[in-house]
Amino acid sequence: MELLMPGLGLIFWMTIAFGCVLLILKKYAWKPILQVLNQREKQLAKSFSDAKRIEHEMSQLAALKTEKVAEAQQAADKIVADAREEAEQIITGAKDRAREEARVISDKADELIEKYKKEAMLEIKGQLSALSLEIAEKVLREEFSDRERNLKYVGRLLDDVASN
Amino acid sequence: MHAFSNSGYRPVVHVMGLILLLSVIILPQAVAASGNTGEMSQGEDGRDFDARKVIVDHVLDSYEWHLFDIGEREFSIPLPVILIYEGRPYLFSSSRFDHGTSSYKGFALGTEGRSKGRVIRVLVDGRTPDPDASFIIDLSITKNVLAVFFASALLCFLFVRIAKSYRGADIYSTPKGLPLFFEPLILFVRDHIAILAIGHEKYRTFMPYLLTVFFFIFLNNLLGLVPVFPGGANVTGNISVTFVLAMFTFFTTHWYANKAYWQHMFNTPGVPAFLKFPIPILPVIEIAGAFIKPFVLMIRLFANMTAGHMVILSLTSLIFVLGSVSILMGYAISPLTVLFLVFLNFLKILVSFLQAYIFTLFSAFFFGMAVPKAGH
Numbered sequence: 001m002e003l004l005m006p007g008l009g010l011i012f013w014m015t016i017a018f019g020c021v022l023l024i025l026k027k028y029a030w031k032p033i034l035q036v037l038n039q040r041e042k043q044l045a046k047s048f049s050d051a052k053r054i055e056h057e058m059s060q061l062a063a064l065k066t067e068k069v070a071e072a073q074q075a076a077d078k079i080v081a082d083a084r085e086e087a088e089q090i091i092t093g094a095k096d097r098a099r100e101e102a103r104v105i106s107d108k109a110d111e112l113i114e115k116y117k118k119e120a121m122l123e124i125k126g127q128l129s130a131l132s133l134e135i136a137e138k139v140l141r142e143e144f145s146d147r148e149r150n151l152k153y154v155g156r157l158l159d160d161v162a163s164n
Numbered sequence: 165m166h167a168f169s170n171s172g173y174r175p176v177v178h179v180m181g182l183i184l185l186l187s188v189i190i191l192p193q194a195v196a197a198s199g200n201t202g203e204m205s206q207g208e209d210g211r212d213f214d215a216r217k218v219i220v221d222h223v224l225d226s227y228e229w230h231l232f233d234i235g236e237r238e239f240s241i242p243l244p245v246i247l248i249y250e251g252r253p254y255l256f257s258s259s260r261f262d263h264g265t266s267s268y269k270g271f272a273l274g275t276e277g278r279s280k281g282r283v284i285r286v287l288v289d290g291r292t293p294d295p296d297a298s299f300i301i302d303l304s305i306t307k308n309v310l311a312v313f314f315a316s317a318l319l320c321f322l323f324v325r326i327a328k329s330y331r332g333a334d335i336y337s338t339p340k341g342l343p344l345f346f347e348p349l350i351l352f353v354r355d356h357i358a359i360l361a362i363g364h365e366k367y368r369t370f371m372p373y374l375l376t377v378f379f380f381i382f383l384n385n386l387l388g389l390v391p392v393f394p395g396g397a398n399v400t401g402n403i404s405v406t407f408v409l410a411m412f413t414f415f416t417t418h419w420y421a422n423k424a425y426w427q428h429m430f431n432t433p434g435v436p437a438f439l440k441f442p443i444p445i446l447p448v449i450e451i452a453g454a455f456i457k458p459f460v461l462m463i464r465l466f467a468n469m470t471a472g473h474m475v476i477l478s479l480t481s482l483i484f485v486l487g488s489v490s491i492l493m494g495y496a497i498s499p500l501t502v503l504f505l506v507f508l509n510f511l512k513i514l515v516s517f518l519q520a521y522i523f524t525l526f527s528a529f530f531f532g533m534a535v536p537k538a539g540h
Contacts, residue, residue, distance in 0.1 A: 002280055003403065003470060007225055009246070009302045010404035013309040017316045018408060021380060026372035029323035033350060034371060036330040043335065 215481035227258035248301035311397030361528035385516030401469030410458035
């Protein structure tokens with residue numbers, strides 16, 4: 001029963017002590033402490049949202065970067081392809097020209113050969129004619145010495161020339 | 165703002181210093197005063213051990229702070245007795261009562277009934293209670309009052325120090341030392357008590373009270389577990405202390421109560437009219453509820469803490485009870501008892517936190533009910 005009997009003095013002092021503690025702590029402890037904790041949480045929340053925003057921006061930048069790199073790659077590929085094509089065109093053109101020139105040269109050579117051949121044939125024909133005349137003269141002279149045999153000889157010579 | 169808090173810090177130190185000084189002045193008197201009063205507390209037989217008396221004496225308040233016995237000598241700190249009787253103040257040391265055997269200026273400690281262990285007015289023989297005595301206003305600094313002062317000083321010292329350590333510090337840095345231990349508890353009270361029970365909009369008003377009451381109960385519970393001076397007083401297991409705490413909750417609730425709360429109490433919306441008129445059944449129930457809530461707070465804390473102390477004291481007494489039967493039995497039971505006591509002390513640390521949490525949480529719920537949103 002004694003346990004349940006409130007003591008007046010204890011109630012009095014407890015009220016004063018607790019009231020003082022409450023007022024002192026409210027002003028000099030809880031206010032600054034809660035302020036710091038709130039401030040810190042606000043800052044942390046801000047940092048967090050900042051980090052999120054920056055992360056988002058970074059991912060956007062990364063996407064942009066890949067896009068740009070792809071574009072550049074495409075452009076480079078195109079340049080290389082164009083260059084290759086051009087080179088091929090140049091080479092083909094050169095080959096064609098060379099072939100044409102070679103054909104022209106060979107045609108000219110053919111013409112010349114034909115011309116020289118004709119000239120040679122003409123010369124040979126001329127010389128052959130003179131030679132024939134000379135032979136004919138000699139045969140004629142011989143003929144006149146041995147008529148019978150010379151005649152046969154001339155005939156045989158003529159046959160030889162004709163076969164040539 | 166900094167200069168403002170700085171100038172305010174000094175009075176706090178002075179108040180704490182005064183309270184500490186008080187206990188230091190009383191301390192040397194203890195040894196001197198207790199020298200000549202050894203014989204009393206023993207029973208008739210030297211080996212008798214009255215467990216009930218020991219337990220009840222330990223959980224009750226007292227005019228002196230018992231430290232220890234050496235043989236038959238009892239060492240205790242006598243505390244100041246402050247009385248106002250018939251308009252006249254009296255101030256003297258409780259050592260004048262010689263542990264309840266002597267009277268001083270017509271005052272003595274009651275021995276039976278309602279006045280047992282309290283200061284009463286006695287007749288000239290120094291023993292018989294004066295039947296014509298008027299009411300004694302007893303404002304003595306008892307054991308529990310001193311313990312409350314000590315805990316209050318410690319609380320102020322701790323938290324003002326913690327608040328100071330935040331000043332000028334990088335708020336992102338990990339707290340060190342005291343703040344490292346107390347910051348999670350402060351956040352716990354804020355997030356899991358105040359915001360939970362009151363809500364985001366209005367919890368700020370009640371934070372100082374909730375934090376103070378939480379740490380006051382928690383610290384006093386823990387100090388109650390410390391077996392040596394200045395711990396060991398059953399502060400939170402004293403009905404007067406829990407009464408004051410419950411009253412603070414009660415008055416805070418009704419000071420901040422808004423219109424919706426009062427309307428809910430006297431004219432509850434959404435219930436049939438015959439419950440309110442002509443016999444106001446519901447208002448009566450609501451008003452009774454407003455008083456029952458703090459009453460339950462008071463009883464719960466008191467009963468839990470006292471019960472814990474009693475269990476620990478009972479187990480400790482078991483050694484001496486059995487020891488008074490046979491010294492061998494006393495020795496035999498002690499290892500088991502000590503093991504159990506270690507377990508119980510850990511349990512009490514948990515209970516210390518739990519009871520502080522429960523008291524604070526329920527206070528917060530009452531505040532939450534006092535400031536509901538309109539139309540709820």
